[in-house]
Structures are given as C-alpha cells and as structure tokens.
Amino acid sequence: TQLLEQSPQFLSIQEGENLTVYCNSSSVFSSLQWYRQEPGEGPVLLVTVVTGGEVKKLKRLTFQFGDARKDSSLHITAAQPGDTGLYLCAGRSGNTGKLIFGQGTTLQVKP
C-alpha cells in the first residue's frame, strides 16, 4: 500500500514568516501534486511536479520534487493571511489516474 506522510499536520504562524511543508513516502510516484483547500470547497490544484529534482515557483510558493520522486516540499516565503487553508500533497502512481493523498497540513497565518 502506498502512503504519503505529510508534516506538520497543523501550523500557526505570524504574517511575514516562512514555512515548509513536507511530503514523504517510501514509494516512487510518477508525479506529485499540491492542492490548497478552503472550508466548504474542493481542493484546487497549485502545481504538478514530474521530474526528480524539479523545482517550481508560484509567486511566494516554491515546490520541490525529490531526486528519487519519493518526497516533495512546499515552501512559502513571507506568509500572508490569505495563505491560510488546508494544503494537500497527492502522488500519482504509474499510469493510473487515482491519487494517493497525504493527511494534509492546516496552515493558519495570523495578521
């Protein structure tokens, strides 16, 4: 069974601080996706990483895929209250469509 361990599960920080969320597995994934979810809504895709060692930037968010395609990280620089939400990593195995999700990280950014 493929599992994704996401940490931390909860993070409360002040506006302007930096943070990193980790997603780790013993399994290799063909791609890994990061989603952000707000209360009462479905997850919204932020980024997909495919190549081992790949780094993608989305404004203040930096996503990295591990060289072995087993782990990933999301780094937020100078967090804003608007970044508050549930962040989810999800790995795709081979050519199957289904995603294996981590447990999620609830981020709270205080003004």
Add this chain to the structure above:
Amino acid sequence: GAGVSQSPSNKVTEKGKDVELRCDPISGHTALYWYRQSLGQGLEFLIYFQGNSAPDKSGLPSDRFSAERTGGSVSTLTIQRTQQEDSAVYLCASSPHGQPQHFGDGTRLSIL
C-alpha cells in the same frame, strides 16, 4: 458554471438509510473519481472510472458502497444501510485522461 457539480451539497440522514450522491463532471472529461474526506484530513480514494474501462473499485471500504457512471457522464455514489462512520465529505473529481483532476465542492454527509 463549467466546473464539477455535486448534489446535494449537504445530506443528513438516519443510520440504516440508503443515500445517493450525484456528480456531474466537466463536459468531455473521460475520467471521474470519488474520494472521501474526514474533517481537516486528506482524501481517501474510493473509485475511479476511465472511459469504457472497468472501474477501479479498490478503494471502496465495504460492499455497502457502490457507484455507477451512466453514459460516460453523470455518476452516482450509493451507500446502503448507512453507518455513523460513513459521515464525511464525499468529493468527486474529473479530468481528461492523464491530466490533473478538477474537484467539485463535495457533499457533506451526516449520519445521525
């Protein structure tokens, strides 16, 4: 709108009753997925439809759960003889084959 539509948005029912949850995917998306999410947690895969292929039912937690997809479009997830542990948000997603999934806003199911 053009997104994934789920209905109802909320459902409260008594233990032991059957429930049906509906998903209208984005037009033209060949793949459709159902997930279950407990409060503040990650998503648990339930079932996956891809075109005319046999569905991947490997995530269904028991034989009380079933799903169908009619005409390659609308899907219905049915839970028979509901139990309190079935309470969760049920999310549907669709995608073109091999492409990122687009999620609906879910059905919040509460079993009394």
